[in-house]
Amino acid sequence: xxxxxxxxxxxxxxxxxxxxxxxxxxxxxxxxxxxxxxxxxxxxxxxxxxxxxxxxxxxxxxxxxxxxxxxxxxxxxxxxxxxxxxxxxxxxxxxxxxxxxxxxxxxxxxxxxxxxxxxxxxxxxxxxxxxxxxxxxxxxxxxxxxxxxxxxxxxxxxxxxxxxxxxxxxxxxxxxxxxxxxxxxxxxxxxxxxxxxxxxxxxxxxxxxxxxxxxxxxxxxxxxxxxxxxxxxxxxxxxxxxxxxxxxxxxxxxxxxxxxxxxxxxxxxxxxxxxxxxxxxxxxxxxxxxxxxxxxxxxxxxxxxxxxxxxxxxxxxxxxxxxxxxxxxxxxxxxxxxxxxxxxxxxxxxxxxxxxxxxxxxxxxxxxxxxxxxxxxxxxxxxxxxxxxxxxxxx
Ligand code: PHB
Numbered sequence: 001x002x003x004x005x006x007x008x009x010x011x012x013x014x015x016x017x018x019x020x021x022x023x024x025x026x027x028x029x030x031x032x033x034x035x036x037x038x039x040x041x042x043x044x045x046x047x048x049x050x051x052x053x054x055x056x057x058x059x060x061x062x063x064x065x066x067x068x069x070x071x072x073x074x075x076x077x078x079x080x081x082x083x084x085x086x087x088x089x090x091x092x093x094x095x096x097x098x099x100x101x102x103x104x105x106x107x108x109x110x111x112x113x114x115x116x117x118x119x120x121x122x123x124x125x126x127x128x129x130x131x132x133x134x135x136x137x138x139x140x141x142x143x144x145x146x147x148x149x150x151x152x153x154x155x156x157x158x159x160x161x162x163x164x165x166x167x168x169x170x171x172x173x174x175x176x177x178x179x180x181x182x183x184x185x186x187x188x189x190x191x192x193x194x195x196x197x198x199x200x201x202x203x204x205x206x207x208x209x210x211x212x213x214x215x216x217x218x219x220x221x222x223x224x225x226x227x228x229x230x231x232x233x234x235x236x237x238x239x240x241x242x243x244x245x246x247x248x249x250x251x252x253x254x255x256x257x258x259x260x261x262x263x264x265x266x267x268x269x270x271x272x273x274x275x276x277x278x279x280x281x282x283x284x285x286x287x288x289x290x291x292x293x294x295x296x297x298x299x300x301x302x303x304x305x306x307x308x309x310x311x312x313x314x315x316x317x318x319x320x321x322x323x324x325x326x327x328x329x330x331x332x333x334x335x336x337x338x339x340x341x342x343x344x345x346x347x348x349x350x351x352x353x354x355x356x357x358x359x360x361x362x363x364x365x366x367x368x369x370x371x372x373x374x375x376x377x378x379x380x381x382x383x384x385x386x387x388x389x390x391x392x393x394x395x
Pocket of ligand 1: 048109112132133182233
């Protein structure tokens with residue numbers, strides 16, 4: 001045999017021996033080298049398509065910055081468009097976990113789809129990093145050793161805005177959202193803070209996701225003459241809502257507040273209709289830290305786009321994976337150690353450094369932001385180090 005061929009064979013033999021030593025099977029292959037398989041389960045079509053793309057971009061940027069490797073191993077990407085359709089979630093999750101045998105799933109955006117994905121990831125003990133969807137259950141009753149989130153719980157930004165409006169002395173607020181977990185749980189968080197400090201949610205209104213026929217609801221809100229309105233909309237639907245609200249002539253009549261998704265990644269399309277809107281979120285423009293500036297420059301240069309909260313969440317999902325893979329030196333079969341390392345990580349995020357709660361959700365500052373031109377300019381911290389209560393999680 002040629003010497004070079006021998007040299008090529010030797011590592012394979014060593015790998016096989018290592019595989020036998022740790023019990024063989026698929027996990028042994030993972031341990032033996034090759035690429036780490038990352039599966040993106042994200043919306044690439046529909047009202048949340050831009051969010052899915054920003055998450056993927058952010059994730060890939062961090063990996064690129066590490067020379068394309070995490071834990072000493074190259075990354076191979078797989079992707080599935082989940083279409084923000086909860087009915088297809090189990091099948092889409094199985095495509096990545098069963099068919100492609102990925103080491104980690106990064107997904108998803110929509111809270112309803114997330115419920116199905118969490119279930120399949122738990123059944124298979126596959127590492128799952130949630131780069132957006134806030135569904136409270138994922139870091140609540142459905143929490144798991146292998147389930148992590150780089151984003152927020154639906155409760156968190158709502159709670160932050162409820163706190164701000166109560167402090168401002170507002171009394172009577174109407175809420176308006178899409179009727180699914182993200183909207184409903186944002187309102188719950190909002191209500192919890194707002195009503196505990198003396199405010200009252202006088203009416204909760206909603207329409208099915210992803211409908212954008214807002215007209216009748218907007219007319220109804222105006223007739224109620226509340227002190228303010230609190231809404232949850234995001235992506236393409238948020239663009240339409242903000243424009244419809246202004247077109248109805250309510251922009252300077254009834255104060256409109258929201259979780260920051262209403263104006264993140266959307267300002268170019270919303271234009272004048274969004275100016276002056278105040279929101280709460282775990283990211284903002286103009287934070288001014290060196291970490292954030294470097295990230296923003298690199299993102300803009302790589303993708304010819306301004307980063308938004310979704311890009312940050314994708315970037316941080318990669319940082320969380322990196323903390324895990326680094327600790328196990330790329331051996332994804334050492335699951336208990338992998339999970340422990342992610343759990344204990346301090347993530348140096350562009351939003352500001354954060355750690356994870358016991359239930360694996362970021363403990364982070366919520367900023368108050370105000371739209372100015374194409375930016376959600378930070379105007380202060382609404383709530384510092386806000387931790388989701390993680391109700392019902394036993395870990
Ligand atoms: C969600 O469904 O959890 C969700 C979707 C889009 C957002 C935020 C939350 O911007």
